[in-house]
Amino acid sequence: MTPEGLPSLPERPGVSYIVPVLNEAEHVASAITTVLDQDYDGEKEIVVAVGPSTDETTSIVTTLAAGDPRITVVENPPGDTPSGLNAAVAATQHAVIVRVDAHSELTPDYTAAAIDTLQTTGAANCGGLMVARGKTPFQKAVARAYMSKVGLGGPAYHSGDEPQEAESAYLGVYRREVFEALSGFDSTLRRGQDWELNLRIREAGGLVWFDPRLEVTYWPRSSFKKIMQQFHATGIWRAEIVRRHGSKNSLRYLAPPLLVVGVTASAIEASLQLTGKTRTWPRFVRRVSSLIHVPSLAYVSAIAGAAATAKDCGPRERALFGIVLPTMHLSWGTGFLRGLVTGAGSTTDKSR
Structure with missing residues (x-):
């Protein structure tokens, strides 16, 4: 897992995108489209892990998959993010694994820049800047809070910084060796599973790297109720990680x-x-x-x-x-x- 221990990547390695989704009918098509539109000429595949959604998410994803052989759909019966991520990883085949969320949209050069970062730094995982945006005045205010140091502060991926070694990475572009050596995401953590996996990467001697060239558009929740529910659950799971x-x-x-x-x-x-x-x-x-x-x-x-x-x-x-x-x-x-x-x-x- 150390940078010296990871084999060299070819110039254009194959890339597998993993996307866990649950009740994301509003955003999932855009998220998948930004993956398909990546300006990267290596082999690509998208594995979407679909939870038991109660909206049109499943039909949207299956329709997209029927029209593009690069898209594979797997089931995620528990509906939890880590179980969906692990199910998606198990169905991939390429050397680089890119996590994508339904609320996110990748810039066209995201994959190419991430591959360059992995090759030049020897990182086991890298990530970039979460650029929160909104459509309504409320969502724009939430996006501003995400990007403000007064809001979430701390991690470089919220407010931007110089390229550097990082504690964790937003979403993440992983070497496959991470999952082979560390058995993937902890399925008992419904939130905070990314941070915990990055902790294990660092403890194994691997490098986690932040590169501000990697920009991901994130669309926040759209109401006070949803923001309260999201952050309350996040706080509970962060405490669970502190307990562990x-x-x-x-x-x-x-x-x-x-x-x-x-x-x-x-x-x-x-x-x-x-x-x-x-x-x-x-x-x-x-x-x-x-x-x-x-x-x-x-x-x-x-x-x-x-x-x-x-x-x-x-x-x-x-x-x-x-x-x-x-x-x-x-x-x-x-x-x-x-x-x-x-x-x-x-x-x-x-x-x-």
């Missing part, structure tokens, strides 16, 4: 749950003040307890500042941006705290 892997996780994952604790403490203290229950406390205790509000006020100021200074958008999108940010943070944080206490169990992402 402890200090191997970045400290940045503690920020949202600490925010939830801070806001809750501030709300409790404010309630006690309003009901007069703090009047009997010693003056020193009252002064110290009032400091509980400082982190929450600082957070509100940061969100207000980010919304006020947001560029290239109108008042409505700016206001939505200011609401979306805490929605993401608090949903993720409450999910994390729940998952830390109870574990993820059978939690699913109900936004799908």
Whole structure:
């Protein structure tokens, strides 16, 4: 798995694209089309793992497959992302495996640039920049939050950076040896399975690489309810990964749950003040307890500042941006705290 241990790739290796889908009738055709339109002259195949969808996803995918021999459809009865990814990988044949999501669209040169990155760096996996975009004012506000360091921050693939060794990669362009050596994605992780596989790659001595040339358009969820459901589930599963892997996780994952604790403490203290229950406390205790509000006020100021200074958008999108940010943070944080206490169990992402 080390860069020195991976065999050299041919100039134009065959590429297998794996696409897990569930209830993605709105996006799946576009995602597959961007794969078919890749400006790459090596051999290509697309394996779509279809979960038990309740919309038109299955019929859309089977119709596309009937018209193009490069598309193969496999079933994913559990409907979970990692099981779909593993089922798709098992049906592939080429040396390079590219993960694609139904909510994503690849730029035409994505594959060629990724192959070049694998060849020049010796990486076992590489990924690039997730370029979130929206069609409605709400979706545009969510996309802005994804790309903002105040929003998700941390990983280079959210806000762009120089080419560098990375902790994880968005989607990922893998050497087949990864799946042969590490047995693929952990099917017990319904979310966060990419990060966990990249952890195992790094522990095995493999290189994970970020290259900003690799741009993927991502279309976020389209309503507050779906964003809350998505981020709550993500927080729960991140806590499950922390329970399993402890200090191997970045400290940045503690920020949202600490925010939830801070806001809750501030709300409790404010309630006690309003009901007069703090009047009997010693003056020193009252002064110290009032400091509980400082982190929450600082957070509100940061969100207000980010919304006020947001560029290239109108008042409505700016206001939505200011609401979306805490929605993401608090949903993720409450999910994390729940998952830390109870574990993820059978939690699913109900936004799908």
